[in-house]
Amino acid sequence: MDQPLLNKALAAIQRKHVFQPQVALILGSGLGELAEGLDHGRQIPYADIPGFHPPGVSGHAGTLALGYLSGVPVVVFSGRCHRYEGYTTAQVQFPVRVAWALGAETLLATNAAGGLNPRFLAGDLMVIDSHINLLWERGGRVARSAGDNQSEAEFNANHSVDSVPRPFQRHEPFYSPNWIARAHRCAVRCGLRLQQGTYVATLGPTYETRAEYKMFREIGGDAAGMSTAPEAIVARSLGMEVAAFSVITNVASPDTPHSTDHGEVVDWAHRAGPRLASLIKSMLNEVAGQPD
Numbered sequence: 675m676d677q678p679l680l681n682k683a684l685a686a687i688q689r690k691h692v693f694q695p696q697v698a699l700i701l702g703s704g705l706g707e708l709a710e711g712l713d714h715g716r717q718i719p720y721a722d723i724p725g726f727h728p729p730g731v732s733g734h735a736g737t738l739a740l741g742y743l744s745g746v747p748v749v750v751f752s753g754r755c756h757r758y759e760g761y762t763t764a765q766v767q768f769p770v771r772v773a774w775a776l777g778a779e780t781l782l783a784t785n786a787a788g789g790l791n792p793r794f795l796a797g798d799l800m801v802i803d804s805h806i807n808l809l810w811e812r813g814g815r816v817a818r819s820a821g822d823n824q825s826e827a828e829f830n831a832n833h834s835v836d837s838v839p840r841p842f843q844r845h846e847p848f849y850s851p852n853w854i855a856r857a858h859r860c861a862v863r864c865g866l867r868l869q870q871g872t873y874v875a876t877l878g879p880t881y882e883t884r885a886e887y888k889m890f891r892e893i894g895g896d897a898a899g900m901s902t903a904p905e906a907i908v909a910r911s912l913g914m915e916v917a918a919f920s921v922i923t924n925v926a927s928p929d930t931p932h933s934t935d936h937g938e939v940v941d942w943a944h945r946a947g948p949r950l951a952s953l954i955k956s957m958l959n960e961v962a963g964q965p966d
């Protein structure tokens with residue numbers, strides 16, 4: 675994993691389509707349909723892009739698409755790889771670096787998550803306003819030469835892609851308050867119920883025990899999932915604005931025995947996908963200056 679890999683990925687993409695996206699979208703389990711509705715869209719399989727890994731989980735397509743959504747130039751990643759598949763944080767974060775290098779200024783990430791907040795119902799949408807990162811990687815590329823005063827973006831442009839954020843970097847406000855407000859405005863316009871809350875990022879690959887769900891609730895989590903935090907962290911370190919959304923695909927029931935399975939998660943993600951897609955399109959309409 676080095677800077678040439680980023681260059682190779684950019685070259686592979688630009689050989690197929692020269693395009694500067696403004697917004698990057700990462701679509702989680704079962705949420706991939708948005709990529710098919712792009713105007714002037716071009717799809718590139720991950721297998722054709724150095725540094726990209728075909729997702730090993732059903733419900734994740736494994737294509738990068740470039741095109742316009744609601745008039746906004748976007749790069750859409752249909753499917754992601756996860757730490758629980760054995761990938762490193764740097765590998766999981768790589769698509770965000772590519773999006774940033776293509777010119778994207780904003781990251782919109784989506785995921786499927788288990789609802790911890792007792793008010794949540796399966797199928798609800800949640801805009802993430804903070805996260806608790808239990809992947810235990812806080813960033814922390816510690817070794818830097820004395821007198822190094824490059825910005826993070828300059829550092830990343832000049833150095834290896836597996837570098838991680840500066841130690842003691844201030845993260846807040848982490849999830850963009852502007853995008854959170856926009857999400858609520860657009861949810862009202864679209865007639866959608868939108869929850870807001872804290873995402874607990876877990877390593878997986880198992881879903882949680884009842885005791886773990888209870889603990890996550892007690893430490894302040896509203897939903898739990900196995901992605902997004904590493905992508906959001908690297909995007910912020912590169913100076914991108916970040917917004918992220920969960921589809922609540924199952925509700926944790928710390929007090930009654932109920933086991934979650936992947937089929938249920940993908941099923942709810944598919945059912946809620948069209949609502950999340952209309953929310954995202956409505957937000958992009960606003961960005962394009964044509965609120966619907």
Ligand code: HPA
Pocket residue numbers: 786787788789876880881882898899900923924934939
């Ligand atoms: N826990 C962790 N990740 C998940 C869940 C869950 O309950 N549901 C969907 N992704």
